[in-house]
Amino acid sequence: xxxxxxxxxxxxxxxxxxxxxxxxxxxxxxxxxxxxxxxxxxxxxxxxxxxxxxxxxxxxxxxxxxxxxxxxxxxxxxxxxxxxxxxxxxxxxxxxxxxxxxxxxxxxxxxxxxxxxxxxxxxxxxxxxxxxxxxxxxxxxxxxxxxxxxxxxxx
Amino acid sequence: xxxxxxxxxxxxxxxxxxxxxxxxxxxxxxxxxxxxxxxxxxxxxxxxxxxxxxxxxxxxxxxxxxxxxxxxxxxxxxxxxxxxxxxxxxxxxxxxxxxxxxxxxxxxxxxxxxxxxxxxxxxxxxxxxxxxxxxxxxxxxxxxxxxxxxxxxxxxxxxxxxxxxxxxxxxxxxxxxxxxxxxxxxxxxxxxxxxxxxxxxxxxxxxxxxxxxxxxxxxxxxxxxxxxxxxxxxxxxxxxxxxxxxxxxxxxxxxxxxxxxxxxxxxxxxxxxxxxxxxxxxxxxxxxxxxxxxxxxxxxxxxxxxxxxxxxxxxxxxxxxxxxxxxxxxxxxxxxxxxxxxxxxxxxxxxxxxxxxxxxxxxxxxxxxxxxxxxxxxxxxxxxxxxxxxxxxxxxxxxxxxxxxxxxxxxxxxxxxxxxxxxxxxxxxxxxxxxxxxxxxxxxxxxxxxxxxxxxxxxxxxxxxxxxxxxxxxxxxxxxxxxxxxxxxxxxxxxxxxxxxxxxxxxxxxxxxxxxxxxxxxxxxxxxxxxxxxxxxxxxxxxxxxxxxxxxxxxxxxx
Numbered sequence: 001x002x003x004x005x006x007x008x009x010x011x012x013x014x015x016x017x018x019x020x021x022x023x024x025x026x027x028x029x030x031x032x033x034x035x036x037x038x039x040x041x042x043x044x045x046x047x048x049x050x051x052x053x054x055x056x057x058x059x060x061x062x063x064x065x066x067x068x069x070x071x072x073x074x075x076x077x078x079x080x081x082x083x084x085x086x087x088x089x090x091x092x093x094x095x096x097x098x099x100x101x102x103x104x105x106x107x108x109x110x111x112x113x114x115x116x117x118x119x120x121x122x123x124x125x126x127x128x129x130x131x132x133x134x135x136x137x138x139x140x141x142x143x144x145x146x147x148x149x150x151x152x153x154x155x
Numbered sequence: 156x157x158x159x160x161x162x163x164x165x166x167x168x169x170x171x172x173x174x175x176x177x178x179x180x181x182x183x184x185x186x187x188x189x190x191x192x193x194x195x196x197x198x199x200x201x202x203x204x205x206x207x208x209x210x211x212x213x214x215x216x217x218x219x220x221x222x223x224x225x226x227x228x229x230x231x232x233x234x235x236x237x238x239x240x241x242x243x244x245x246x247x248x249x250x251x252x253x254x255x256x257x258x259x260x261x262x263x264x265x266x267x268x269x270x271x272x273x274x275x276x277x278x279x280x281x282x283x284x285x286x287x288x289x290x291x292x293x294x295x296x297x298x299x300x301x302x303x304x305x306x307x308x309x310x311x312x313x314x315x316x317x318x319x320x321x322x323x324x325x326x327x328x329x330x331x332x333x334x335x336x337x338x339x340x341x342x343x344x345x346x347x348x349x350x351x352x353x354x355x356x357x358x359x360x361x362x363x364x365x366x367x368x369x370x371x372x373x374x375x376x377x378x379x380x381x382x383x384x385x386x387x388x389x390x391x392x393x394x395x396x397x398x399x400x401x402x403x404x405x406x407x408x409x410x411x412x413x414x415x416x417x418x419x420x421x422x423x424x425x426x427x428x429x430x431x432x433x434x435x436x437x438x439x440x441x442x443x444x445x446x447x448x449x450x451x452x453x454x455x456x457x458x459x460x461x462x463x464x465x466x467x468x469x470x471x472x473x474x475x476x477x478x479x480x481x482x483x484x485x486x487x488x489x490x491x492x493x494x495x496x497x498x499x500x501x502x503x504x505x506x507x508x509x510x511x512x513x514x515x516x517x518x519x520x521x522x523x524x525x526x527x528x529x530x531x532x533x534x535x536x537x538x539x540x541x542x543x544x545x546x547x548x549x550x551x552x553x554x555x556x557x558x559x560x561x562x563x564x565x566x567x568x569x570x571x572x573x574x575x576x577x578x579x580x581x582x583x584x585x586x587x588x589x590x591x592x593x594x595x596x597x598x599x600x601x602x603x604x605x606x607x608x609x610x611x612x613x614x615x616x617x618x619x620x621x622x623x624x625x626x627x628x629x630x631x632x633x634x635x636x637x638x639x640x641x642x643x644x645x646x647x648x649x650x651x652x653x654x655x656x657x658x659x660x661x662x663x664x665x666x667x668x669x670x671x672x673x674x675x676x677x678x679x680x681x682x683x684x685x686x687x688x689x690x691x692x693x694x695x696x697x698x699x700x701x702x703x704x705x706x707x708x709x710x711x712x713x714x
Contacts, residue, residue, distance in 0.1 A: 003323055003324055003467070004320070004323055004324035004327050005320075005323050005324075008319055008320060008323065009314060009315065009320055009327070012313075012314035012317055012320070013310065013314050016310050016313075016314065023266070023270070027270060027273065027274070031273070031274060031277045033277055033289070035290075038288055038290055043280075043283075043286070043287075043288060044283075045283040045286050046282070046283055047283070048280050048281040048282070048283060049280055049288060049289075116273070116277060116289070117273050120303065120306060120307070123307070124307075124310055127310075
């Protein structure tokens, strides 16, 4: 294999996952559904799926009020700001931290896996987290700011 | 890029036509898919889902169209055959660019299609137009399974195809891209679940395509979009067959600058000057194909490529051939000494060393080549004057072209070509030592001193010491101190406007082409290979200096 820099690859996957998260969270505001409501739920015609009373807690934060969706969007936007990155984060210690990214990705995955639109985002977040783990295992580090280097052809 | 996005996309006629056609067609298919769904009486039950089902069907039709288009630019051999006839119609060298545009559009329509389906299925569950869970459609039916699977494959393919990843690790990109096979399997079976139907249950039949088209009312787009895939598969098989035809690595020459020249004998391989090929060494990697420019002329009894040891594959090739970095370093040293001792009238850069298979501990490895691809440079001979401009690494195709011109010159068969101006613009000439050797041979072989003129421009910044060296040592020497050619090296970037002005003026007063009448029209063809910014500057210069008697043509080649 060539010299694959894993954190460059996982950055791209994480950006995809976060974009998916934000988009799915947005649609989750209008079409609210707890992904796992089929567990113990009853399908009625007409009436649709009636979730089991045991999962009422999830129904409250996803269907009654879209709390999980909004949280997921916030986390997704936050990770996008970190990964793209927003000029604010460029060159900071936070921007160079891979463990932090893994934690955010895991949080993002566990939020998105709860609602109907978010499962693919959860899957991609886990893939990105796995790739970051691989990067840490290989002792990859972020390059220092390139501002010290002269531009080619200048001078 | 100096010009604005708007200027590039809308005010350039060809690009405007492309944009209108490409994006216009996408919206046309979207509208058609939407319209056919909305007005289909048979699908009234589905149409209860309203806009989301119309959107998903429309976007689905666009995606079928795009997925069919996606493979067309990758039919390399088909493109090579049709390009001489259709070069005026579309830029055949921009095939990868087109492939990318299709892919970007696909990403957009996938988002539309998937989002619409998420809405569709949740509404199916809510209204129970069909008695099933949303997740059953998503994860137990063909449409849902293949759909989720294809999106996952797209995530992997797109992220590994990013320029950064591709440059770091070509293999990651190359192998992941072959997931496209499964992508297309998914694509062609996407409708097998018979989601679009007028019956209560899917109407499966035991014969191909395993669902009845009487009740499964999809657009049947696979009937059209499968042909590019069939063609592409056929092409890959053909390439495999062609690569397996008898090929022998006959010689390996190591040039002092570290470049390895592989001379390969393959009787079935026919090519023209300026083309390129893929090379594979099964012993190093059974699957990797690496592109290289052909540096031999079609008249040569062998096919040669010059390989510099820069990447991991080329390094391991060097090790395998017994000319790893240490060997090359030692050789360069002796070669440099040779220059000092050499009392010959020539100060050469030291001779190349042939690696004789008899003296090697292991025999030369098997190689396979696939090709040729790219533009033939035959139309060089249709001009009276050819201006060849190579910048940086873009100079490599001209090795073959110059050799080819030289062969034809010997045979007295150079068409209307009267003069050749060769420009080589590079940052540091010494890194292309092998090319200098080649230029030297060609320069020495010239019997008409005016036929070929070599102009070398060195754009690197030179230090004060070097400046003094050149100023003092250069004066009165037979050979240029840097390139050891008779031709003097020039410094800085070439001033294209004045170069073309001089050519035009010289032609107009009849000085440039002795014996040609000033009244006659003279065509000057420019062939350029290198970065886009320079292409732009040269093109501007050619346009500015075209006059009644002198026509400047310009071709940017990707070779």
